Amino acid sequence: MDDSDAGAGQAGQAAPSRRKDARRNQKALLDAAAAVFVASGVDAPVRDIAAEAGVGLGTIYRHFPTRADLIIGVYRHQVDACADAGPALLATSPSPHSALGQWIDLFVDFLVTKHGLAAVLQADRTGFEALHAYFLDRLVPVCTELLEAATAAGEIRSDIDAYQLMRGVGNLCVGADSDPRYDARRMVELLIAGLRRPQH
Template structure:
């Protein structure tokens, strides 16, 4: 049996294309947070080390790039849950991830104006965000509960809501030590009792 390649077969992106895309998203994220949604594509391209045509090839519209930059951060925070569980004991992985979530939220707040442009274009960049974060927290809680560290009845969404509240006030506190202490209080609140 001969397998023929059809025009509808999707090719896997080349490694250099994937690297370029990742560098573009990193530069765009930084510039959208610093300068808002009107950060020039030429500057994004320069900071990513690619030509401006490469930026447009990956992201034909500004809203495409803004949404992709936000989603790349969401992907990173969600992927961090499983990665941390491979690198550290469950109780450490959960606590480290809580800090990572606060950093993610700070970026999300920094992108508020840029994301507003995406919403104004009729898109919903947050459509699956909460569900994905709940799933990441669920993975961490399953591991910590199995290890006897956290209470099994703790709901992932309750933790996400609590973390979101802490993350929202973190910029106002301007004291990372206080943020860490508040996260410790939340962490202690979900721990299993002997």
């Protein structure tokens, strides 16, 4: 093998490593942006996000050229995290009903921390509809899996549809951030407790 072959091999090994680093950097950026958006809303200065992530402004703009790109990135990132949590909770929780309750808690976190998303994306109806479709495609199957596990364990009634449950939880969360007297999480807790099968 000559030097050019060795160089090509090293370059080939470096490329996946660079891609892995880029993915890790992007995840750190999205985590930082999500934290800043929750604390300050989607109009927070990009420099605050850069400071939270420990990177320069140029790095953010390289990944996300516009604020809308960044908001969409955060939204998809949070949907993915919520989707990935379902199977993990099923594997580690004491019961499927407990896993369902913890997952719904994460879902509520997601719903009440999307500050200003709809307003920012209103002008792009097609883009917003695509995001909503992504949300349903990723999360409805996870909720279905959790419900089926709890039903199979005899913990909850069997006539519950994942989409309807998620829609109901969403409706309970409407306005939660604008009325200090309303505790959406408590209402959702009561809803999930109400899924229990009656004990005879």
